[in-house]
């Protein structure tokens with residue numbers, strides 16, 4: 001018997017004694033129950049574009065336009081006129097599809113140009129692109145690490161990293177805990193063919209940064225390799241938006257950099273930046289690259305986004321100003337936003353149902369945020385996650401802060417979160 005008040009999505013993945021059809025039936029009941037309690041804030045239907053405000057089609061909600069704090073489109077390049085123009089031109093000239101997988105006819109000039117642009121962006125020589133950031137991680141890791149290797153993962157890495165490591169040996173260290181990482185590195189020396197430490201630059205649920213400089217030192221000391229996924233740091237962190245790697249100019253010290261074109265670059269796609277030999281290996285050895293069609297001509301617009309990060313620094317400046325505005329406001333309201341140092345700002349709630357209730361109250365007041373629950377984070381780490389964009393106006397952020405102030409009083413949050 002599943003207690004719907006305590007259950008999470010994960011409980012329906014593999015229910016003892018039930019097959020997938022029965023599990024689907026139960027999950028359907030669960031979601032209905034959540035909906036009836038006003039706790040179903042996932043897959044909400046938007047009828048507009050990605051931006052600081054979004055139009056939504058929600059039953060029983062008086063608002064049509066919501067302030068959006070859910071997009072990873074941090075610089076809002078998905079709407080930048082020059083990026084859109086580049087996509088339109090590419091579609092007019094080259095159509096809407098690539099027609100094949102890269103090995104057998106689907107490799108075009110814009111794929112090659114993107115590989116060059118993204119590796120150059122990180123001052124490196126070589127890259128391979130994939131259709132999403134998720135695929136870039138899972139494909140590369142699956143191709144690189146086999147059963148004799150060891151993956152050493154920060155406990156907060158993205159799901160795509162974990163998927164990439166399922167067939168290799170895997171150990172995790174508590175989030176950003178350097179002593180624990182060093183312990184694993186020291187006791188596993190000479191026990192595996194190779195060892196790969198995998199970390200994020202900016203962590204997607206806390207918005208905090210990896211201590212990259214210290215991790216690079218540890219990895220080198222113990223003869224391992226380092227993979228950095230900076231999906232959320234690129235275009236946000238560092239004076240010129242190269243991400244966490246820019247803070248100590250460690251461009252040549254990280255073996256493999258992975259990332260996505262779906263966040264700061266405003267489109268979709270993923271990349272792996274590595275040595276020429278390694279990207280060559282992946283082009284012929286990663287199954288997701290060989291057996292799957294490539295990005296469409298519209299992805300030529302990413303070339304423009306990459307340029308704009310350098311040509312129009314105003315967007316990064318606006319983003320930083322907005323981050324400061326929202327962070328300062330939330331802190332002065334006494335909310336716990338953890339150790340964020342990026343555009344991702346969590347408000348820690350710690351109870352799944354209260355989290356859903358607050359997300360719903362925000363929505364009722366015209367503010368769209370994400371409720372993050374297990375399995376994305378542990379149950380006691382449930383939080384409301386907000387992502388700031390360069391195009392939010394001060395009025396948007398002031399309204400968000402006013403609504404939080406109202407919720408704090410209404411739900412007596414200060415007493416409950418103590």
Ligand code: PMP
Pocket residue numbers: 132133134135137158160200204229231232260261262268269270
């Ligand atoms: N890595 C991290 C850290 C992410 O947060 C995400 C997306 N949420 C991805 C990779 C996957 O990127 P994409 O959305 O392009 O598949």
